[in-house]
Amino acid sequence: MTAMSYISRPRILCVTDFYLPGFRGGGPIRTISNLREALRGQAEISVFTRNRDLGRKNIYPHIKPNIWHDLKDGPIFYADEKVFGPIGLDRVLSAGKFDILYLNSFFSTRGSVGPLLYRHMLRRGSLDLPVILAPRGEFSPAALAMKGFKKRLFIKATRIMGMYRDVHWQASTADEEKCIRNLFPEAAKRIHTAVDAVSSDKIITDRPLTQSSGRLRVAFISRINPIKNLDGLLHIFQGLNIPTELKIYGPVEDKIYWARCKKIMGELPAHIVASFHGPLEPESVSPTFARHDLFVFPSHGENFGHVIFEALCAGTPVITSDRTPWKSSSSGALTVMALGDLQNWQSAIEKIANMSEDERAQLRQNALACAKNFIQRNGGGQQSLDMFKAVIACSSM
Numbered sequence: 001m002t003a004m005s006y007i008s009r010p011r012i013l014c015v016t017d018f019y020l021p022g023f024r025g026g027g028p029i030r031t032i033s034n035l036r037e038a039l040r041g042q043a044e045i046s047v048f049t050r051n052r053d054l055g056r057k058n059i060y061p062h063i064k065p066n067i068w069h070d071l072k073d074g075p076i077f078y079a080d081e082k083v084f085g086p087i088g089l090d091r092v093l094s095a096g097k098f099d100i101l102y103l104n105s106f107f108s109t110r111g112s113v114g115p116l117l118y119r120h121m122l123r124r125g126s127l128d129l130p131v132i133l134a135p136r137g138e139f140s141p142a143a144l145a146m147k148g149f150k151k152r153l154f155i156k157a158t159r160i161m162g163m164y165r166d167v168h169w170q171a172s173t174a175d176e177e178k179c180i181r182n183l184f185p186e187a188a189k190r191i192h193t194a195v196d197a198v199s200s201d202k203i204i205t206d207r208p209l210t211q212s213s214g215r216l217r218v219a220f221i222s223r224i225n226p227i228k229n230l231d232g233l234l235h236i237f238q239g240l241n242i243p244t245e246l247k248i249y250g251p252v253e254d255k256i257y258w259a260r261c262k263k264i265m266g267e268l269p270a271h272i273v274a275s276f277h278g279p280l281e282p283e284s285v286s287p288t289f290a291r292h293d294l295f296v297f298p299s300h301g302e303n304f305g306h307v308i309f310e311a312l313c314a315g316t317p318v319i320t321s322d323r324t325p326w327k328s329s330s331s332g333a334l335t336v337m338a339l340g341d342l343q344n345w346q347s348a349i350e351k352i353a354n355m356s357e358d359e360r361a362q363l364r365q366n367a368l369a370c371a372k373n374f375i376q377r378n379g380g381g382q383q384s385l386d387m388f389k390a391v392i393a394c395s396s397m
Contacts, residue, residue: 137303
């Protein structure tokens, strides 16, 4: 077997705390699922994950834990709480043949810190594989600010220990590359930028015909936590002068924060109707967007922003913050605004509300075109495949 044939189909063990059929873990689940689909036949990406969803005590029904399940896009090992962690991972690696260990969190105790500490202390055996670590937005300023002292203390300690001295890093954007380099400057030559893969299956060409209620129909679909800035959205809506219906979807991750949001909802003016509808299954996200006129998302920070892509795929225009990798489109389908100036946000929302039906129909077509253009430019996962091959080649030198 030649070196090129060895690298031609990399064997990746992807470790992630939560995966399908779970959905409460948000973007990383979609990123890994899209990547496995995009690279089917070009790489074998096996997944080592928990047998339950984020924040859930109940295990996935009808899925036997602690064995491999062969699925269309590759094998998945659903570990129970005793097995998910460094010891279980060591056992899985010992029983298989893998070229790369692919970690999808920096701060996950069992899905990243534990395995790397175990690897650092032993320096032998199955865990002594090339490692790629994708922080998945954990190094953004907004994410680091949450429990910031503990996080920065941990980062400083691991640098002193040298735990990450030979780890390769995946950045999904140029901004994330800068964040990684700022925290681990010695890793500059081991940072690989590979944009998150997306799926063309999300495109909805036939929007459902829904009768207008006379109100602008706005959706907010995201996890309910401070980074997503639902309270900021509600403050924007307090100053709107147009009849608006806001529907909020997503799992509640922070109950104290959600209580604060509910209080603001109760203080909205009478012409603003806001309601909460709980979490959505992944396959329901784009169809739900398709029943709305607009997605407003003043997030404090997104590594990629799958939910922005899914709104565009549904033909739903988006207004979002400048804390994501997305940029404004000249067609008006995607508007990026700085946080803080409520009047600008309110003006942008009211501009769409005051459009004619023909103008809104054109804006929906522009949103679909924006999604299709992104798929053509970035959707295939080729950058990730190149990253895997480069790391394997580097480790074999």
